[in-house]
Amino acid sequence: MSKVLYIKGSPRGERSHSVAVTDAFVEAYKKANPGDEVEVLDLFKSQLPAFDGAAVSGKYKIMHGKEHSAEEKQAWAKVTALIEHFKSADKYVLAAPMWNFGIPYRLKQYIDIIVQPGQTFTVDESGNYKGLVTGKPILAVYARGGEYAEGSAGAAFDMQKKYIELILGFIGFTDIRAIVVEPTLAGGGEVAKEKRGAAIEKVRQTASSF
Numbered sequence: 001m002s003k004v005l006y007i008k009g010s011p012r013g014e015r016s017h018s019v020a021v022t023d024a025f026v027e028a029y030k031k032a033n034p035g036d037e038v039e040v041l042d043l044f045k046s047q048l049p050a051f052d053g054a055a056v057s058g059k060y061k062i063m064h065g066k067e068h069s070a071e072e073k074q075a076w077a078k079v080t081a082l083i084e085h086f087k088s089a090d091k092y093v094l095a096a097p098m099w100n101f102g103i104p105y106r107l108k109q110y111i112d113i114i115v116q117p118g119q120t121f122t123v124d125e126s127g128n129y130k131g132l133v134t135g136k137p138i139l140a141v142y143a144r145g146g147e148y149a150e151g152s153a154g155a156a157f158d159m160q161k162k163y164i165e166l167i168l169g170f171i172g173f174t175d176i177r178a179i180v181v182e183p184t185l186a187g188g189g190e191v192a193k194e195k196r197g198a199a200i201e202k203v204r205q206t207a208s209s210f
């Protein structure tokens with residue numbers, strides 16, 4: 001039995017295109033894998049710990065092989081709990097909206113918490129970085145109001161898909177699957193509906209091989 005962690009990065013509920021497409025994928029996945037567990041982590045409804053001064057100094061202490069203070073220990077316990085939760089999954093799906101050419105702050109906060117030395121990546125003595133989350137697939141569903149396809153004028157502005165793929169690769173993912181829903185705003189409601197429908201069809205077909 002596998003555990004799928006569904007990371008929900010949009011607060012827009014049923015209006016969210018990335019959530020609608022990811023939901024359709026999860027529904028098809030469950031049909032194909034009835035014994036598997038799917039856990040939803042709704043980032044806008046969860047209490048994520050702040051990644052503040054104590055957490056940051058705790059991170060540097062780890063990188064420099066030093067002991068944590070009591071305050072850092074306390075901050076780090078929350079960070080570690082979230083990382084353990086993240087790593088407990090065998091597969092991942094992510095609903096990721098584009099906000100200001102990047103990602104929503106809650107998703108960035110989650111990334112800042114779980115990307116940690118010794119936990120999700122490591123550095124050897126020569127300074128080479130190595131990801132520690134290996135052998136697990138992820139499907140990321142990206143929604144954006146405009147259009148940013150490779151080769152288009154908008155492509156250079158895409159700090160959403162590019163960033164997510166970079167950070168996933170940094171922590172060890174190699175099986176990174178993507179589906180993009182665009183434009184969800186610039187083309188009007190009908191175009192958005194059509195693009196969302198096409199993405200839903202596509203992900204339904206890929207669910208059984210995930």
Ligand SMILES: Cc1cc2nc3c(=O)[nH]c(=O)nc-3n(C[C@H](O)[C@H](O)[C@H](O)COP(=O)(O)O)c2cc1C
Pocket residue numbers: 010011012015016017018019096097098099100101102143144145146147184185
């Ligand atoms: C705060 C905010 C910032 C946004 N910034 C951008 C942007 O930079 N580029 C873009 O194309 N669309 C932008 N949008 C539009 C969203 O990308 C679009 O509505 C998308 O469908 C959101 O994903 P969702 O439907 O899954 O919530 C923004 C929306 C919000 C709420």
